[in-house]
Amino acid sequence: MRLRRPSAVLRPGRLPADVRDALDLARGERPLASAATRGGSYVVATSAALHLPTASGGFHRLPWERIDQASWQDGHLRVQTAAGGPEYRVRLPDPGSVPETVRERVTATVVISRTARLPGGGSVRIAARRPPGGGDVRWSLVFDAGLDPSDPGLRAQAEQILEDVRRQTGL
Numbered sequence: 001m002r003l004r005r006p007s008a009v010l011r012p013g014r015l016p017a018d019v020r021d022a023l024d025l026a027r028g029e030r031p032l033a034s035a036a037t038r039g040g041s042y043v044v045a046t047s048a049a050l051h052l053p054t055a056s057g058g059f060h061r062l063p064w065e066r067i068d069q070a071s072w073q074d075g076h077l078r079v080q081t082a083a084g085g086p087e088y089r090v091r092l093p094d095p096g097s098v099p100e101t102v103r104e105r106v107t108a109t110v111v112i113s114r115t116a117r118l119p120g121g122g123s124v125r126i127a128a129r130r131p132p133g134g135g136d137v138r139w140s141l142v143f144d145a146g147l148d149p150s151d152p153g154l155r156a157q158a159e160q161i162l163e164d165v166r167r168q169t170g171l
Contacts, residue, residue, distance in 0.1 A: 015044065023051050024061055028133075033101040038091040043077060045101040048132050050079065052088050060088075065109040065129040065138060072099035082129075082140045084149065111137055112169055116161045122147045124158045126165050137171050 015034045019042045023031075029048040036042055041053035050067065051059040068082040077099060079088045092098060111128040118124055125142040141158045143149045 015042070019044070022057075023059055032105075033097040035092045035095045035098045038093055043090055043092060043098055045098055045105060050102060050105075052079070052090060062088075063131060064105045065131045067102075067106050068127075068140070068142060070102045070106050072102075077102065082127075082138075082142075084142075105132070108132065111171065112165070114165060116158075116165075118147075118154065118157050118161075120154065120157065124161065126158075126162050128169075128171055139166075 015031050019034070020031065023044060023046075025046065026048055029046045031044050031046050033045045034042050037053055039053070041057070042051075043053065044051040044059070049064060050062045050070075052062065054060050062079065062081060066082050066085075067079055068085075069078075069080040071078045072095065075091055075093065075095075077088075077090045077092055077095070079090075079102075081087070109129045109131065111130050113125065113127045115123050115125045122144040124144070124147075127140050127142070128137045129140070130137050139162060141149065141155075141162065143154070143158070147154060149155065
């Protein structure tokens with residue numbers, strides 16, 4: 001006689017149903033890796049985005065192509081969004097495969113990434129990213145710390161370099 005596993009017991013690596021139901025998944029999007037946070041919520045890496053817990057108990061959805069950098073250090077997942085957007089830090093006591101999945105997914109969206117010196121000093125990183133499954137390329141400019149991205153002269157220099165990169169690559 002086979003014993004049935006009670007539905008309340010989770011299989012290892014299985015996302016709880018209430019967490020899955022709370023996610024705002026796009027059509028065809030599927031969970032790839034998840035890990036419980038110290039506060040009892042979850043971080044969920046899907047085929048299209050990273051879902052981070054919010055203070056209200058929901059999830060903030062970050063498409064992979066909108067994540068500029070992600071790192072794993074001292075038990076924390078740190079995620080920096082593109083274009084100087086917010087930074088997120090989440091403590092994961094048992095991260096499982098979340099850090100590796102995040103790294104692979106973010107890297108897979110990069111079409112091109114180049115760093116260029118600016119005529120007035122400093123540099124700018126120019127990146128072209130494409131969403132998983134295809135779509136239009138999105139360009140971003142990331143300036144060195146201490147440079148003001150809202151400075152019109154600096155911005156014009158960076159945009160000229162961007163145009164040169166677009167011409168060279170055909171993107």
